[in-house]
Ligand SMILES: Nc1ncnc2c1ncn2[C@@H]1O[C@H](COP(=O)(O)OP(=O)(O)OP(=O)(O)O)[C@@H](O)[C@H]1O
């Protein structure tokens with residue numbers, strides 16, 4: 001029987017990998033998607049840096065004419081990327097009006113306006129105002145980052161003034177220390193290990209992938225499982241197949257094994273794309289920081305990342321193993337469910353519609369899980385969590401962080417039980433006679449109408 | 457039960473939901489015999505074949521293939537049969553040869569036997585160079601020839617052929633009928649077939665049964681049946697048999 005199963009599996013795999021749609025959906029799209037996503041984000045970042053390097057056209061509207069505005073002007077024009085036009089305003093003309101006019105002209109990215117009396121106010125330590133108009137040309141990161149480069153300079157100007165005062169008031173003290181009496185060194189402590197806070201934030205910011213990744217993976221798996229049974233119905237090969245000297249359940253087993261093989265290839269492809277993406281995303285802030293660094297501005301203020309070994313250490317090897325096993329178990333469950341359910345379809349399209357819907361409602365609760373802390377749930381909530389289908393990988397990562405490992409083992413066990421149950425029921429279904437004739441028909445409108453048992 | 461009775465169908469009943477499709481059919485086919493089921497659309501031919509092929513469970517009655525019960529020993533039965541469904545296709549992304557290889561490997565453990573079966577299949581299908589092209593490029597008739605060749609190449613004890621040559625052109629249909637006859641005569645395979653083509657039935661069958669609304673009206677050699685209705689050919693005999701039932705044509709289905 002093992003020999004026949006092998007023959008069946010190899011037939012299934014061959015039929016799947018020769019289908020250009022499967023190759024596209026399972027192998028190319030998953031990796032390309034992430035690679036393209038990474039490239040898109042990287043491209044945006046590069047564009048931002050490029051925009052900044054192209055220069056920021058600044059109008060400096062001077063209604064003051066004192067030393068303080070002179071200093072501000074020289075600081076603003078000291079930045080290598082800024083081109084500053086200085087516009088003197090005659091007495092009596094409104095500085096704000098003039099600045100707005102210039103901003104509206106479209107010639108400038110930024111207009112800095114210094115009202116009359118600025119120097120006087122600064123000198124006598126009275127509240128003074130500088131008006132800054134940034135011209136917004138779009139809703140992109142690049143559009144926002146550009147004026148920031150110059151406005152960042154205003155901050156250093158402020159510092160410069162304060163230090164001057166401090167030097168005058170406390171000639172024997174270091175103004176830098178006075179200005180900044182202590183430095184905050186921030187680290188996050190996870191399970192007794194200290195990690196750079198920024199690296200952790202970066203990791204958290206990508207945590208949507210914990211939902212998106214499995215979503216893509218499982219829908220891929222459902223899609224190939226549906227194709228593998230849908231084609232039998234569409235091409236009318238199932239009747240012959242079931243009459244061969246094999247058991248009906250061997251058809252289910254061989255399809256499960258074959259689609260698992262293809263799904264694992266898809267998973268590897270997805271992981272490859274994901275790795276490329278993470279590399280790109282993690283390296284990106286560094287690029288920008290270094291390119292924009294000359295100006296003193298730090299659009300992202302991030303440098304450094306978490307290595308794989310650090311993540312592994314953080315989570316614990318046990319957690320990672322459970323997570324990986326959980327991924328395969330989830331794939332297996334989706335495959336089995338999809339094969340069994342889409343055997344009710346009459347063709348590939350119907351099969352994929354059925355397989356596409358069946359597991360989504362089961363998967364949706366995972367979305368809520370991203371925002372929950374396991375430990376903040378009551379016993380009932382935790383029990384529900386422990387029984388959620390497809391939850392093992394995500395739960396393992398969370399449980400690993402929160403230090404409640406029992407819940408991931410419980411979830412692993414329930415998911416194993418689900419798979420075995422579907423396997424058992426599926427085997428019976430494939431041994432029965434309804435597999436040939438049962439059909440859920442898709443209506444013209446594309447809705448699914450339940451009609452089990454008597455189709456011809 | 458005599459020793460050389462390869463197929464016996466006893467008071468077979470099949471009801472779909474509450475719709476009876478087969479209402480107590482009994483017949484038996486001896487080893488090496490070619491037996492044809494003839495009947496109008498919806499008579500219950502395919503249902504009977506599917507039960508013998510272990511794909512459907514009978515509502516009541518008993519079917520034995522080479523002494524094995526189709527319900528309690530389906531695997532034993534499947535090892536002895538080769539079933540050509542009424543509507544059957546092959547995997548679109550395989551070549552014809554690969555498809556035959558796949559089926560042969562399922563049937564035969566010995567690679568040599570499997571290879572010999574594939575060679576026979578290729579000869580029966582007579583597809584020429586197309587045998588190495590993907591099935592999705594085949595015409596309807598080419599697919600049918602591949603299927604029939606697939607069923608014949610394994611030299612089963614019992615061949616179940618549901619409308620074997622439907623959709624096949626005249627020349628290839630003649631070739632395939634010769635093959636069916638040869639396989640039955642030379643390999644000793646027993647054949648149960650259904651057909652709407654009376655020429656085919658007359659050429660192939662040792663015995664025929666007329667089925668109507670799930671019941672057998674008459675059974676015998678083509679000669680006996682023709683004589684019984686005083687008909688010159690099977691087609692005429694069939695029409696008269698139905699008229700005798702008080703049925704006008706087209707009133708069933
Ligand atoms: N899956 C099914 N569910 C319900 N009724 C069915 C099913 N399959 C067949 N029938 C009914 O059973 C009866 C016998 O059908 P069957 O397919 O055995 O006829 P047939 O003799 O092969 O006809 P044809 O010459 O058209 O192939 C018909 O009335 C048909 O409508």
Ligand SMILES: [Mg+2]
Pocket residue numbers: 501502503542618
């Ligand atoms: Mg039929």
